[in-house]
Amino acid sequence: MSWTLMIHGGAGRIERARTSPEADAAVRAALGVALDAGGAVLADGGGALDAVEAAVRVLEDDPHFNAGRGAALTASGTAELDAAVMDGRAKAAGAVARVSFTRSPVALARAVMERSPHVFLAGIGADAFSRESGCAQVDNGWFVTDERRANLAELLARGADAYDVDMKYGTVGAVARDADGHVAAATSTGGVTGKRWGRVGDSPVIGAGTWADDRGCAVSCTGAGEFFLRVGVAHAIDARVRLLGEAPAVAIDAVLAEVTELGGTGGVIVVGRDGEAAWRFTTPGMNRAIRTSDGATRVALYGDEG
Template structure:
């Protein structure tokens, strides 16, 4: 395996299966994380990558691996998805997610979900159990309940550190602070206490290649702190936050959603691979390091190709990330100078 530069992290890794996960890109400097915080994030990423890898080792599909890994990220309060999601200006957790099958080009997405424990599973249900691609708001939650997905009270998603971030942002904007939501408690466990504030936004995502040669991509997020007016970012938008095709690659993104939407980042990377023949690492670097940066956006992507090549690239100070592949060891990174 060869290693690319610090911004672009990987190398060709050829094998029967591969998986890459991210827990968000943002302001993540080595000096900002205490040793116990860094250890917590590395352990969480390891659990996620190993869980997805186990699905793939046993012959499971890329879709199954993506969903299984993202469910763990959604359940972990370290990350801005599911239980660790940020709050809107109204004091709500509104969750977005999408998933895509590279073999069939089927996709499912949801936005503004408030009661579904694992939005990635709801996105997959939309893909497989409806004639639609994208459901939003109360309708998405109603579809979730009708199809038997696990429902929770909104207080389940509450974390103290995200609430404090909301209060700070609303004060900065001169906006009123809403009452704490029903069921909100104090810091509930050690994992939440170790969480690092990576900035106003964050996203989790996974891409995978299975033994059948199929790729898949998924992404899940709580959006941006203090978002208003029903704002929706790139995560549930197919082609912006995630895209997958066996003709090129699978991509999952994280960062300033408005810029990822304007560039159709995930689809653009796939097009550069399929239509221009760029190597995967070159494609992700061109879009993230050149095009996204030139537009003024920040963030990162992870990607995997049907031939087993894996890549990531980010223009922020850090990105929580992990990769594992057939006959290749687990590699975890946080900072730019990590492998």
């Protein structure tokens, strides 16, 4: 049977005029490496869950994205990271929020799913579980880059809203359907620049930013989390695919219309149980890529790339 892997590296003001040739090449290369990592798992007969984790871990380590190293900084200049995974076979899920020392938040989310009786851990408890579970630890400064320091300084100097400075959400995610017909999703993010008071967006919230169900589809989102939370985007898309029989593209369009009506923007990637995949975004661009078992590969950044 065939397999499909789709990934994203954030949506927002991703435009040719705002992107240097060097940054364009670096982002495309990183998306290609992530496809290689996840695709190798699927090509070897591995499961969708292993594939999405492998792909997202690559993007977490790449500072061109807002996840792991290179994550957006809080108002106090630190990194607080969120991630989630979901396995469509039995709707098993794991999520973490506001973790500060785990090199791969998506790996920690999977550990929560597989090694704890819980689904969602946050803050100091999630950090403690990470250490006890043997997840790789780093100093919080390892996540911080000069570019993200500059983003924060600009925001604080202007007294601006986080979305005014960012508008390039940079969250990373992956969805996959493996050769056995199972689907899975994973999402990882640093949130928004200048976030305060322990803010958590949609990415680690099961049903909002991440969802997978073998009866319907797998979904990973990127965008203005406050709006995606209010719509329950990921679950809403799956419900339309599973209960109404809509194609993934149709379901995404309908749900993103609700987000737009509320004032939010962003993007979504979806793969259905039959391998049908779609991406949609309501921003100028979204870092995205897809690979299938027939060898077809596509990497795109801008809106005019389709």
